[in-house]
Amino acid sequence: MPTDDGADTRISRFVLDVAGLGLGVLLALPAQSSAQNVRPTAEEMIRCFAIENTVGAELGACKNMVPGAVAVLFRPLEYGDYVDDVMDGLAELAVSHPEFRVRVAAAEYLMAPGKGSPSSEHLTGMVDRIQRVYEESSEPSIRSVFIRWMPYQAEAEAAVDFLQRVATSDKSPAGRMWPDEQLAIDALSRMGDHGRQVLRQLDESGQVRNELARQRLDYLRTRDYRPEPSSHGPRR
Amino acid sequence: MTVDVDTLYYDPPGEEYWTEMTLSDPLGQDRIRWLWFQGILNMDDLEIVRNAPPAIVCDTVVRGSPTTCSIRQEVAQTLDSATAVTDWKFESVLLGGRLAQVDGPDWAASWSGKAVQSGDVEAIGWSEGNQIPLHGTLVVNDREGSEWEWTTLDWNFHDGTGMVGCLIPHWNKFGPSDSTTLGVNLRASSCYPNSVEPPVVDTTGPAGFVGAEVPSGGPNGGLWYVASAQYSMDRGSVINPSILAGYEPDTLGKSDSNQCPDSLRTGPKKAAVVNFYQYNTVCQTLSLQPLYDGIYRHEGFGTGGQDNGHEAQRRFGALNPANYPAAAAERSVATDSASLDDRVRFEVDKVDVVITEKSDPNHILVNGNFSESVYAQSPNGHYNQRTVDDAN
Numbered sequence: 001m002p003t004d005d006g007a008d009t010r011i012s013r014f015v016l017d018v019a020g021l022g023l024g025v026l027l028a029l030p031a032q033s034s035a036q037n038v039r040p041t042a043e044e045m046i047r048c049f050a051i052e053n054t055v056g057a058e059l060g061a062c063k064n065m066v067p068g069a070v071a072v073l074f075r076p077l078e079y080g081d082y083v084d085d086v087m088d089g090l091a092e093l094a095v096s097h098p099e100f101r102v103r104v105a106a107a108e109y110l111m112a113p114g115k116g117s118p119s120s121e122h123l124t125g126m127v128d129r130i131q132r133v134y135e136e137s138s139e140p141s142i143r144s145v146f147i148r149w150m151p152y153q154a155e156a157e158a159a160v161d162f163l164q165r166v167a168t169s170d171k172s173p174a175g176r177m178w179p180d181e182q183l184a185i186d187a188l189s190r191m192g193d194h195g196r197q198v199l200r201q202l203d204e205s206g207q208v209r210n211e212l213a214r215q216r217l218d219y220l221r222t223r224d225y226r227p228e229p230s231s232h233g234p235r236r
Numbered sequence: 237m238t239v240d241v242d243t244l245y246y247d248p249p250g251e252e253y254w255t256e257m258t259l260s261d262p263l264g265q266d267r268i269r270w271l272w273f274q275g276i277l278n279m280d281d282l283e284i285v286r287n288a289p290p291a292i293v294c295d296t297v298v299r300g301s302p303t304t305c306s307i308r309q310e311v312a313q314t315l316d317s318a319t320a321v322t323d324w325k326f327e328s329v330l331l332g333g334r335l336a337q338v339d340g341p342d343w344a345a346s347w348s349g350k351a352v353q354s355g356d357v358e359a360i361g362w363s364e365g366n367q368i369p370l371h372g373t374l375v376v377n378d379r380e381g382s383e384w385e386w387t388t389l390d391w392n393f394h395d396g397t398g399m400v401g402c403l404i405p406h407w408n409k410f411g412p413s414d415s416t417t418l419g420v421n422l423r424a425s426s427c428y429p430n431s432v433e434p435p436v437v438d439t440t441g442p443a444g445f446v447g448a449e450v451p452s453g454g455p456n457g458g459l460w461y462v463a464s465a466q467y468s469m470d471r472g473s474v475i476n477p478s479i480l481a482g483y484e485p486d487t488l489g490k491s492d493s494n495q496c497p498d499s500l501r502t503g504p505k506k507a508a509v510v511n512f513y514q515y516n517t518v519c520q521t522l523s524l525q526p527l528y529d530g531i532y533r534h535e536g537f538g539t540g541g542q543d544n545g546h547e548a549q550r551r552f553g554a555l556n557p558a559n560y561p562a563a564a565a566e567r568s569v570a571t572d573s574a575s576l577d578d579r580v581r582f583e584v585d586k587v588d589v590v591i592t593e594k595s596d597p598n599h600i601l602v603n604g605n606f607s608e609s610v611y612a613q614s615p616n617g618h619y620n621q622r623t624v625d626d627a628n
Contacts, residue, residue, distance in 0.1 A: 055558040071329055101558070104589045108582060115578075141593045144429060145585075148437045174415055176597055177403075177422075178429040186428075190438070215406055227438070228427055 042082055045070050046089030050097060053105040076113035076123050083113055083123065091133045094142055107133075107145040116154035127158035134166075140176060147183040151190045163188050164198055170209040181213035189220050189227040196225040292357050292372025294455070299379050299566070300463070305357050305372060305455060306346035318345045320362040326374065326455040328355025330569050330579075338457055349454010351376045352461040353569045374455055383464065384563040390468045391554065393547050395532045397472030398422030409478040410512060411613035417476060418624070419531040421546045421595070424472040431550060431595070432561050432588040433468045436581040444584065445565050447576045460576040461569045465562040467584070469554065471547065473535030475528060478512060485511040492619050495519040515619055516611050527624065530606020534626045539605050546595045546602050553594025559587040603627055 040048075048062035048069035062069065070086050072079040093106035110133060114126025127150075134146045147166060153159040163184040172179030185208065188195040202208050203217050203225075220226070294305035305324075312318060324340025324347045336355065340347045347357070354376045361368040378384075399422055410416045428435035434442045445465035450456045477483055486509070493501055493508035496519035503509045508519065516522045530539075538545035543552070553559055564583040570576035596602045607625035614620050 100593060101586075101590055104593075105586055108586050140597070141589055145589060148429070149585075152439065175417065177420060183429060211408075212404070215404060218406070219403075 042085030042089055045072070045082075045086055046093065049090070049106070049109070050093055050099075050102050053102045054099050055101065070109055073109055073112040077121060080123065087113065087129055091129070091136070094133055095136045100141075103139070103142055104145065107137075107142045108149070111146070111149045111153070114153045114155060115149075116152075118154055118156045120154055122154035124155065127153055127155045127162055131162050134162075140172070140180065143180055144178065144183055147180060147187055151187050151195070156191065156194065160188065160191060160194055160198055163191070163195075164202065167202060167213060168207045168209070172210055174211070177212075179210055179212055181208065181210035182216045185213050185216045185220065186227065189225055199225040290372040291361070291368075291370040292359060294351075294357055294372055294374040296375040296377065297351050298377045299352050299461060299569075301351060302348060303351040303374060303376075303455065304346050304348040305374060307359075307361065307370060311361065311370065312345070315361045315363050315368075319343045321345060321359050321370070322362070323358070323360040324455075325358045326355055327358070328353050330571070336456075336459055336569070336571055338455055338459070340455065347455055349457055350450045351454070352450055352456045352459055355455075357455060378563070378567050380563075384566050385557070385560050386467060386554070386562065388551070390466075391551065392424065392468070392470045392472075393536060394424070394472045395536065396474060397424045398474040399424050399427055399472075403427055407476045407478055410476055411478075416478075418479065418527075419473055419475045419535045421471060421473050421535040421550075424470045426470075430585075430588045430592045431469050431471070431554070432584060432591065433470050436584045436588070439577075439581065443565075443577050443580050444561065445580050447573055449573075459569055459571060460573055462565050462576070462580060465565040465580070467561040467565075469550070471550075473532055473547075475531050479524065479527070481511075481513045483511045483513065485509045485514065486613070486617070488515070489618060492519075495619075512612070520611050522610065524610065527606060527608040527610060530608060530626070534602060534605040538602070542604070544602055544604055546597075549601060550591060550595035553591040559591050559594075561587050599626070 046069075048059075051057045051059060051062050052069050070090065072082045073086060073090075076083045087110060090106040090110050094103050094110060097103050097106065110130055113123055114130070116122045130146050130150070130153075134143050137143050147163065150159045150163055166184035167181050167188065169181060172181055185199065185202075188199050188202075191198075199217065199220060203221055208214050208217055289308060291308055291311040292305055293308050295303040297303045306312075307315070307318075307321060315321065321344060322342040324342075324344065326336070326338040326340065328336045330336050330353065336353060340359070347359075351374060353374075355374055357372045357374050359370045361370050398420060403422060404417075404420065408416045410418065423431075423433070423435075426433065426435050426438075428437060430437075432444075434444050436443050444467045445462045447460050448463035450459045450461065452458055487503045488496070488508045488510065490505075490507070492515070493503075493506065496508035496510060496515070498506070500510050500514060500518060501508045508515075510519065513524060516524050533539050533545055535547065536545045537543065537548040543549065557563065561584045564587045565580045568576055568579040568583055570579055603626050605626050607623060607627065609621055609623050611619040612622050612624070
């Protein structure tokens with residue numbers, strides 16, 4: 001019999017070659033198909049995702065899964081049985097993978113399953129999950145991904161609550177441009193009437209203590225708490 | 237589920253050998269629909285090898301170019317006629333996870349059209365009344381070249397042009413605090429974090445690309461892809477106005493006033509009414525230009541070729557081909573225009589965060605641009621000499 005390592009390699013190749021003959025094979029299947037036992041595992045997806053997002057990494061056995069090793073996250077309602085494990089794996093990558101690029105990509109993909117409009121069918125608890133990862137991460141750049149894209153989560157109420165908590169947290173050290181609190185104020189301004197209503201309350205209550213966030217709030221007050229449009233296109 | 241195989245190796249549980257079961261395969265089309273073994277079949281009991289060339293062959297092209305998928309000659313010869321092929325179908329999982337399926341023609345020897353997405357191509361061949369599943373792969377390579385790169389021509393940076401109004405309407409006055417921000421490096425034409433223009437996080441604004449729908453008829457008909465993309469950086473630096481000439485003056489105490497010429501002692505009891513700039517340049521005849529130059533170097537391109545400025549470091553990040561935003565957008569393909577917009581924003585934001593982090597907001601590399609002795613007000617309002625620097 002092969003060694004343990006050899007057996008692992010063969011398992012991986014089988015899983016990837018069969019289910020990954022294109023992730024299309026996987027995604028073409030009904031969510032609870034009898035062939036479920038040959039899908040790539042969440043662990044494999046995460047491993048390939050990290051490779052996919054590492055510049056110059058050899059794809060190896062992952063070549064049939066990339067791009068889009070964790071594509072199931074974009075169809076969470078069909079692959080709900082994967083979402084928990086894949087998100088847990090991405091959360092770990094976002095917090096502790098040694099490559100910054102992988103941490104960023106993981107953070108961005110964590111925002112995928114919950115994206116949508118409040119009226120659309122969506123999974124619940126996604127914002128809570130993101131908040132847990134946000135609190136685990138010590139990197140402003142990674143945390144900024146969660147804050148900046150929070151306005152597009154389907155769980156709008158939870159998203160507003162999250163941003164409100166961040167805006168009033170006053171935890172960012174002085175001296176850094178775009179601290180979390182300021183980003184949260186900015187994100188709230190992109191959350192329609194509800195976001196503006198919260199901004200007005202924050203402004204009037206004086207709960208925002210971070211200086212740059214406070215100044216951003218001052219500025220947005222002059223615009224009725226609406227963000228300025230980025231009206232220009234790219235220019236050479 | 238079906239799996240194309242040429243050879244199946246079976247490792248009986250408890251045995252030390254692998255058994256090879258070679259399948260007859262005149263058309264390269266043998267398939268195992270499911271294997272039934274008595275007892276438990278573990279994944280590591282199986283190894284599959286597939287060598288047969290595909291029955292369907294497609295031209296490998298770069299995204300946006302025409303391709304033709306046709307039946308491999310050896311296979312076509314076994315069919316009733318060259319056109320005895322029906323149910324052409326293309327299938328692929330797009331980068332955003334959506335399954336793209338395109339139905340093709342019946343009774344056609346080939347299937348042609350513009351290609352934007354790699355994926356599986358299938359069809360049914362007919363031979364003496366029997367249906368033969370045919371399979372192949374369409375490979376589409378990413379576009380490369382100057383259209384998907386960017387250069388310094390796409391990046392603007394000017395001292396004094398940062399869009400400071402939306403971000404820091406009220407600067408802290410320099411002096412009383414040790415941590416007063418003396419300068420910032422900002423976007424010049426929009427008020428968002430990060431670096432790439434347009435700011436893709438503003439989903440009401442442009443995402444920097446032009447999308448196009450593949451004309452119907454070919455394997456990728458109806459899919460949307462990025463026809464062109466253009467991104468830029470447009471930034472500037474700004475100095476804290478409280479250390480510039482135009483800032484509002486203070487009325488100084490007697491000892492500080494004595495350092496100033498009569499022309500500036502316009503307050504009560506001949507108190508000097510001056511700002512930071514005047515106190516240093518007139519009362520102490522100390523030029524502030526070295527400080528201003530140092531701040532601009534810190535925000536810009538650093539000192540003496542050391543690249544120890546934020547913009548220099550940002551551009552190092554932007555110069556890395558792995559961070560080209562147009563290239564990041566290039567491979568996005570979607571089933572509709574709105575999904576394509578989503579995908580592109582997502583991909584561009586990833587590289588934008590990486591580029592921005594390279595600008596060194598934590599001042600690991602960006603430091604050592606100035607260390608100047610100036611006169612600054614202490615909390616009690618008196619001017620004292622102190623050294624201002626950007627040392628880490």
